[in-house]
Amino acid sequence: MPTAISVVIDALPYLLQGSLLTAGIVIAAMFIGLVIGTFMAVGLVYGNKIVRFLLTGYLWIFRGIPVVVLLFLFYFGIFNFLGLQFSAFTAVTIVLGMTTGAYQANIFKGAILSLPRGQFKAASGLGMTDGQAIRCIILPQILRLSIPAWSNEFSIILKDSALAFVIGAPEIMARTQFVASRTYQHLAMYITAGIIYFILTWAGVMALRKLEQHVRIPGYSTNGS
Amino acid sequence: MNNDRHAILKCTNICKSYDDQTILHNVSVELTKGEIKALIGPSGGGKSTLLQCINCLVVPDYGEIVIEGHPIDLNRKQDLYRLRQQVGMIFQDFNLFDHLTALDNITVALRKVRKLDKAGARNRAMLELEQVGIADKASLYPAQLSGGQKQRVAIARALAMDPKILLLDEPTSALDPTLIGEVIAVIKGLADKGMTMIMATHQISLINNIASDILFMKKGRIVEQGPPSMLLGCGNHSRSQGFCDQLNDLSAMEG
Amino acid sequence: MELSPFYQELITSLNRGMIMSVALIVPSAVAGVLIGILAGTVRTFGGRGLRTLGDSYAAVFRGTPLVVQLFVIYFGLPNLGIYFTPYAAAVTGFTLCSGAYQSEYIRGALLSIKNGQYFGARALGFTSFQTIFWIIVPQAIRRAIHGCGNEIIYLIKYSSLAFIVTCIELTGEGKTIATEYFRFTEVFAIIGIYYLVLVSLAMLILRKIEKWLYVPGFGHH
Numbered sequence: 151m152p153t154a155i156s157v158v159i160d161a162l163p164y165l166l167q168g169s170l171l172t173a174g175i176v177i178a179a180m181f182i183g184l185v186i187g188t189f190m191a192v193g194l195v196y197g198n199k200i201v202r203f204l205l206t207g208y209l210w211i212f213r214g215i216p217v218v219v220l221l222f223l224f225y226f227g228i229f230n231f232l233g234l235q236f237s238a239f240t241a242v243t244i245v246l247g248m249t250t251g252a253y254q255a256n257i258f259k260g261a262i263l264s265l266p267r268g269q270f271k272a273a274s275g276l277g278m279t280d281g282q283a284i285r286c287i288i289l290p291q292i293l294r295l296s297i298p299a300w301s302n303e304f305s306i307i308l309k310d311s312a313l314a315f316v317i318g319a320p321e322i323m324a325r326t327q328f329v330a331s332r333t334y335q336h337l338a339m340y341i342t343a344g345i346i347y348f349i350l351t352w353a354g355v356m357a358l359r360k361l362e363q364h365v366r367i368p369g370y371s372t373n374g375s
Numbered sequence: 376m377n378n379d380r381h382a383i384l385k386c387t388n389i390c391k392s393y394d395d396q397t398i399l400h401n402v403s404v405e406l407t408k409g410e411i412k413a414l415i416g417p418s419g420g421g422k423s424t425l426l427q428c429i430n431c432l433v434v435p436d437y438g439e440i441v442i443e444g445h446p447i448d449l450n451r452k453q454d455l456y457r458l459r460q461q462v463g464m465i466f467q468d469f470n471l472f473d474h475l476t477a478l479d480n481i482t483v484a485l486r487k488v489r490k491l492d493k494a495g496a497r498n499r500a501m502l503e504l505e506q507v508g509i510a511d512k513a514s515l516y517p518a519q520l521s522g523g524q525k526q527r528v529a530i531a532r533a534l535a536m537d538p539k540i541l542l543l544d545e546p547t548s549a550l551d552p553t554l555i556g557e558v559i560a561v562i563k564g565l566a567d568k569g570m571t572m573i574m575a576t577h578q579i580s581l582i583n584n585i586a587s588d589i590l591f592m593k594k595g596r597i598v599e600q601g602p603p604s605m606l607l608g609c610g611n612h613s614r615s616q617g618f619c620d621q622l623n624d625l626s627a628m629e630g
Numbered sequence: 631m632e633l634s635p636f637y638q639e640l641i642t643s644l645n646r647g648m649i650m651s652v653a654l655i656v657p658s659a660v661a662g663v664l665i666g667i668l669a670g671t672v673r674t675f676g677g678r679g680l681r682t683l684g685d686s687y688a689a690v691f692r693g694t695p696l697v698v699q700l701f702v703i704y705f706g707l708p709n710l711g712i713y714f715t716p717y718a719a720a721v722t723g724f725t726l727c728s729g730a731y732q733s734e735y736i737r738g739a740l741l742s743i744k745n746g747q748y749f750g751a752r753a754l755g756f757t758s759f760q761t762i763f764w765i766i767v768p769q770a771i772r773r774a775i776h777g778c779g780n781e782i783i784y785l786i787k788y789s790s791l792a793f794i795v796t797c798i799e800l801t802g803e804g805k806t807i808a809t810e811y812f813r814f815t816e817v818f819a820i821i822g823i824y825y826l827v828l829v830s831l832a833m834l835i836l837r838k839i840e841k842w843l844y845v846p847g848f849g850h851h
Contacts, residue, residue, distance in 0.1 A: 220822070274432055286487060337709035368518060369518025
């Protein structure tokens with residue numbers, strides 16, 4: 151009977167292929183969230199009452215409903231209903247992207263509100279349009295400020311990506327389950343999966359910390375200068 | 376006294392309220408080319424709000440703003456952007472863009488608003504920094520500059536836009552006493568070159584030496600107006616006790 | 631209002647599921663906070679060995695997905711001869727995971743209390759115990775309440791994973807019915823509403839508690 155270790159070693163290449171899919175899901179979802187999040191944050195801070203009401207509604211829905219429920223709702227329900235033939239990978243990426251977009255919108259909104267009012271005033275005073283002020287003055291600052299919170303969000307999405315197996319995406323969890331049920335080495339396999347996720351999280355957080363160092367402005371703080 | 380033909384700025388009956396509080400009651404101000412007016416008065420009197428209404432960072436509830444004979448439509452965003460491109464503003468808290476170097480603080484406006492190309496913007500920016508005497512700090516970030524240096528960069532940034540009028544909102548109030556001198560020197564230089572300015576300030580040397588007219592604002596109204604010679608005549612007339620007291624307080628503050 | 635048989639069955643099952651959800655959430659939340667306080671305190675004030683233990687616990691349970699943890703407990707431990715019932719596995723998983731996050735918030739709150747508070751108390755003659763109970767804890771609670779409250783709200787959401795270890799709560803019931811009638815959109819939209827109600831209620835309660843405890847200068851911003 152094969153030992154636990156040998157099973158793990160044999161399965162590793164198969165599992166690591168799954169981690170490529172996981173990485174793909176996470177990176178794509180984080181970027182979708184970044185785009186959605188910045189637009190929504192700008193809308194939440196600078197938009198009119200209707201815009202803010204609608205956006206707040208979106209935030210409420212996507213931060214209040216569990217990811218699993220959203221996955222079932224969209225993959226088996228809404229996408230089917232609309233006739234969209236999305237793969238499980240696409241579906242997970244979209245749902246996670248919309249979810250993290252809601253959280254990122256909140257992060258960026260907090261960052262915008264923490265900037266001294268004078269930054270926007272100075273930009274307007276120089277004759278910049280609102281759009282220019284937001285693009286050239288506000289966003290570059292808040293995106294830097296938000297990196298720690300974004301890094302936190304990244305590790306959350308990485309862990310949520312493990313739920314993709316419930317709709318059949320062949321990422322790490324699904325493959326681990328496959329091997330475990332065939333070899334009966336459940337404990338060893340699931341601990342291995344845990345280790346893989348742990349390493350991925352660690353690597354991602356380290357990379358983001360490097361990014362934070364790279365874009366750091368000397369002496370910058372939100373106390374304004 | 377005023378030649379309306381040469382009035383660069385004409386603000387009539389500016390009113391502004393927040394919730395139930397009226398900050399400005401029917402304030403009217405005029406500036407001819409080269410004129411320098413000083414706004415003084417107790418805090419909360421509306422000086423800052425008036426300045427921000429002139430370039431519509433705060434849009435007045437009511438009133439007319441005419442710049443070089445062209446009236447501004449307060450409801451049209453394009454008019455407001457155009458207005459601000461012609462009027463420069465210096466803030467008490469500097470409001471430099473914290474994520475950009477001193478040089479880039481100036482080039483960003485030149486490139487985005489004036490649509491200059493990179494090289495043109497850079498050259499103009501360096502020129503302005505030289506004029507205020509801190510060309511050597513061009514590549515430093517605001518956090519690395521002293522208060523006086525920051526304000527000088529702010530002035531350079533505003534001047535790079537070739538404004539017709541400069542609004543100064545307490546330009547030296549946030550500075551250490553030792554740093555005030557360098558900023559006052561720059562402002563005096565601007566006055567010598569004929570810059571049209573209106574400034575809210577406590578600095579007696581600015582009021583005395585370069586202002587041609589002093590406006591005393593209290594509770595949203597201009598209650599007193601006159602040339603600095605009023606200062607000299609203060610002991611003789613008892614024309615406006617409040618005005619003279621205010622000037623005396625300012626002298627005392629200057630120390 | 632007469633509901634169709636489908637909706638009648640749906641509502642009955644979902645309500646049954648919600649009771650199970652609450653039965654999962656409440657014990658996990660309470661136990662999670664207790665473990666969080668224990669681990670958080672150990673990680674802040676403990677000796678080197680204990681601190682490493684606490685930090686490792688938090689690192690493992692915050693660094694891996696909850697799904698993996700549930701799989702290890704319910705499917706993996708039997709390899710060692712340890713068997714959990716679905717309910718027990720779910721509660722254990724939720725408690726350990728939640729506890730790790732809670733320990734982080736509590737640790738943050740304890741660390742944020744300035745040293746001067748201790749010195750001031752000692753100088754007045756307080757014993758260690760009195761210092762902790764009357765001076766440190768009241769401040770720490772206010773600092774931690776937002777994070778800990780939020781974590782409980784997260785718990786409400788990830789209780790939806792219980793079906794993975796065959797403990798059928800709200801989501802599990804929904805899955806069964808939806809598969810049977812193939813009406814996923816309606817079923818899960820309604821389940822979504824159930825969760826929104828639970829989460830919104832929890833947020834309201836949290837806000838009330840924060841208001842009740844509020845002291846100027848102790849904002850969580």
